[in-house]
Amino acid sequence: xxxxxxxxxxxxxxxxxxxxxxxxxxxxxxxxxxxxxxxxxxxxxxxxxxxxxxxxxxxxxxxxxxxxxxxxxxxxxxxxxxxxxxxxxxxxxxxxxxxxxxxxxxxxxxxxxxxxxxxxxxxxxxxxxxxxxx
Amino acid sequence: xxxxxxxxxxxxxxxxxxxxxxxxxxxxxxxxxxxxxxxxxxxxxxxxxxxxxxxxxxxxxxxxxxxxxxxxxxxxxxxxxxxxxxxxxxxxxxxxxxxxxxxxxxxxxxxxxxxxxxxxxxxxxxxxxxxxxxxxxxxxxxxxxxxxxxxxxxxxxxxxxxxxxxxxxxxxxxxxxxxxxxxxxxxxxxxxxxxxxxxxxxxxxxxxxxxxxxxxxxxxxxxxxxxxxxxxxxxxxxxxxxxxxxxxxxxxxxxxxxxxxxxxxxxxxxxxxxxxxxxxxxxxxxxxxxxxxxxxxxxxxxxxxxxxxxxxxxxxxxxxxxxxxxxxxxxxxxxxxxxxxxxxxxxxxxxxxxxxxxxxxxxxxxxxxxxxxxxxxxxxxxxxxxxxxxxxxxxxxxxxxxxxxxxxxxxxxxxxxxxxxxxxxxxxxxxxxxxxxxxxxxxxxxxxxxxxxxxxxxxxxxxxxxxxxxxxxxxxxxxxxxxxxxxxxxxxxxxxxxxxxxxxxxxxxxxxxxxxxxxxxxxxxxxxxxxxxxxxxxxxxxxxxxxxxxxxxxxxxxx
Numbered sequence: 238x239x240x241x242x243x244x245x246x247x248x249x250x251x252x253x254x255x256x257x258x259x260x261x262x263x264x265x266x267x268x269x270x271x272x273x274x275x276x277x278x279x280x281x282x283x284x285x286x287x288x289x290x291x292x293x294x295x296x297x298x299x300x301x302x303x304x305x306x307x308x309x310x311x312x313x314x315x316x317x318x319x320x321x322x323x324x325x326x327x328x329x330x331x332x333x334x335x336x337x338x339x340x341x342x343x344x345x346x347x348x349x350x351x352x353x354x355x356x357x358x359x360x361x362x363x364x365x366x367x368x369x370x371x
Numbered sequence: 372x373x374x375x376x377x378x379x380x381x382x383x384x385x386x387x388x389x390x391x392x393x394x395x396x397x398x399x400x401x402x403x404x405x406x407x408x409x410x411x412x413x414x415x416x417x418x419x420x421x422x423x424x425x426x427x428x429x430x431x432x433x434x435x436x437x438x439x440x441x442x443x444x445x446x447x448x449x450x451x452x453x454x455x456x457x458x459x460x461x462x463x464x465x466x467x468x469x470x471x472x473x474x475x476x477x478x479x480x481x482x483x484x485x486x487x488x489x490x491x492x493x494x495x496x497x498x499x500x501x502x503x504x505x506x507x508x509x510x511x512x513x514x515x516x517x518x519x520x521x522x523x524x525x526x527x528x529x530x531x532x533x534x535x536x537x538x539x540x541x542x543x544x545x546x547x548x549x550x551x552x553x554x555x556x557x558x559x560x561x562x563x564x565x566x567x568x569x570x571x572x573x574x575x576x577x578x579x580x581x582x583x584x585x586x587x588x589x590x591x592x593x594x595x596x597x598x599x600x601x602x603x604x605x606x607x608x609x610x611x612x613x614x615x616x617x618x619x620x621x622x623x624x625x626x627x628x629x630x631x632x633x634x635x636x637x638x639x640x641x642x643x644x645x646x647x648x649x650x651x652x653x654x655x656x657x658x659x660x661x662x663x664x665x666x667x668x669x670x671x672x673x674x675x676x677x678x679x680x681x682x683x684x685x686x687x688x689x690x691x692x693x694x695x696x697x698x699x700x701x702x703x704x705x706x707x708x709x710x711x712x713x714x715x716x717x718x719x720x721x722x723x724x725x726x727x728x729x730x731x732x733x734x735x736x737x738x739x740x741x742x743x744x745x746x747x748x749x750x751x752x753x754x755x756x757x758x759x760x761x762x763x764x765x766x767x768x769x770x771x772x773x774x775x776x777x778x779x780x781x782x783x784x785x786x787x788x789x790x791x792x793x794x795x796x797x798x799x800x801x802x803x804x805x806x807x808x809x810x811x812x813x814x815x816x817x818x819x820x821x822x823x824x825x826x827x828x829x830x831x832x833x834x835x836x837x838x839x840x841x842x843x844x845x846x847x848x849x850x851x852x853x854x855x856x857x858x859x860x861x862x863x864x865x866x867x868x869x870x871x872x873x874x875x876x877x878x879x880x881x882x883x884x885x886x887x888x889x890x891x892x893x894x895x896x897x898x899x900x901x902x903x904x905x906x907x908x909x910x911x912x913x914x915x916x917x918x919x920x921x922x923x924x925x926x927x928x929x930x
Contacts (some may be wrong), residue, residue: 282479282493283484286483287485289486289492290486293486293488300490320511320513324507324513329534329581330539332540
């Protein structure tokens with residue numbers, strides 16, 4: 238099995254779980270009630286895994302990000318790993334992609350969203366309890 | 372193996388809720404239709420005990436999705452049926468055994484990770500250098516099939532143009548460092564200093580279509596056509612349409628003897644330590660310089676991204692001669708403190724790389740003695756494109772007390788290396804060794820920086836900080852770095868009158884013997900050059916001197 242197929246499978250599994258577990262399918266567009274947030278505590282391994290997987294699925298494996306900055310500033314920058322440079326073929330790096338955490342919705346539907354400032358990058362929805370207002 | 376079966380939690384609550392609904396911007400992409408698939412069968416997990424590591428060999432090639440058959444070069448896959456947990460535990464043990472800073476990895480339960488890539492990201496030091504950069508900037512993975520293709524096909528296509536990425540973020544500054552005489556780029560009109568404005572209509576300076584820019588700068592193969600708009604050094608704008616081709620490489624771009632105030636200076640512009648071509652070119656160049664009985668040597672490594680370490684050793688010998696090098700070695704590989712005298716990857720004894728005094732058999736037979744100018748000091752011209760094997764030359768010479776005087780910019784800082792290692796279809800790159808000189812120094816992750824008052828800091832080298840001079844041909848005595856080297860050699864100072872050296876016509880540029888600079892006119896010349904191809908690093912496997920010591924592919928992080 239190729240690597241690509243594995244990724245496809247993983248994405249499919251994630252999508253299936255999302256469909257069964259979520260009541261709202263998509264993040265809403267930014268509204269005035271959205272509140273800038275940050276992680277309430279340094280991310281545990283599983284949460285870091287989720288965030289890194291999200292970045293990789295959204296942007297590709299050439300990008301890397303440090304989820305720990307989300308507990309410090311509520312923001313995270315995904316950067317080109319510069320694999321090409323390390324392997325002797327330096328190229329123009331892909332542009333940085335910024336993410337930030339936002340608390341959205343109210344009551345039982347309140348969520349913490351990891352949003353990107355780039356177009357067409359999916360939103361990662363987290364449990365509200367993981368986040369606090371900035 | 373110390374594993375037992377346990378059911379892996381795959382319940383919905385335990386997994387991320389990832390919904391691909393587009394970004395938070397004003398025009399989100401439409402949501403893809405939900406795809407419901409049956410959950411995979413429950414795999415097994417290994418048991419994690421903090422601080423206790425089973426041998427990586429116990430988990431090697433146990434794959435969640437084993438490959439069958441053979442790879443593109445006919446090697447059979449060794450994969451066996453395993454689990455994600457097996458792959459994660461292999462990464463954990465392998466990192467503990469071979470990562471240079473293994474004791475700075477926080478040991479976490481691998482079973483908490485849903486992918487090898489996410490877990491691998493955590494198997495590294497988070498320490499930073501004095502300048503604030505991560506100590507480990509070379510921790511990454513590549514799909515093994517892709518990596519093999521990269522290794523076997525190389526990237527020899529281009530335009531015969533060396534591009535320098537001065538600023539890679541907008542506003543970008545990308546220039547031509549030099550061109551290969553007679554190559555497509557030279558014929559089209561690229562010259563040293565040409566500043567790129569557009570590629571196929573995409574704005575080089577501020578454009579966001581990086582893929583098009585990279586495709587134009589680094590074509591995948593011959594026969595690809597791109598249109599470049601450039602600003603020439605004289606301010607004029609020109610547009611070229613250029614087709615990529617396979618362009619032959621000239622590692623010694625220029626060798627010359629310069630004269631000023633009764634002193635003679637040997638000048639060598641050396642662009643790659645490629646095993647395919649560099650050895651013979653260096654021998655020929657130093658044959659000329661040895662015969663010329665020069666007073667000082669100027670080694671122009673400003674665009675040399677590295678290559679074979681054994682050739683770096685040869686070059687160091689050609690500079691220093693037998694006096695300071697005999698009975699000493701050039702560089703040795705230093706692994707983590709578990710290694711002792713054994714390479715933890717190969718299991719072979721660690722032997723230092725000697726100063727090679729004769730041909731390696733790459734392109735020069737072992738029967739040919741290396742020429743040498745036998746100088747107690749050398750001027751090295753540098754930029755941040757001066758990497759790895761080039762830095763090893765500087766460090767290796769300093770290790771045997773040859774005075775290195777650095778003129779130019781801070782080097783890139785790549786003293787580390789790794790053995791790319793495949794497991795289950797992914798090739799992992801984790802830093803496993805550093806090269807240290809005869810004095811045991813190898814900590815130059817921030818590069819070597821020139822300074823007139825180095826204050827004893829190992830990475831600050833006597834010399835002068837000078838910006839690259841794109842308005843003057845390489846090898847022209849009035850070019851800023853070369854001129855400063857000559858001035859410094861005469862006065863010991865970075866300041867002073869500009870060099871007015873003339874070039875001996877007796878030893879013209881090897882690549883462009885009819886150049887006007889070779890005749891001493893001072894007119895900028897179209898310096899001949901190598902094409903853009905960063906040699907793919909130290910491949911000890913092909914080095915006959917070390918093949919018996921290193922049994923698997925090794926890469927020095929260079930280039």
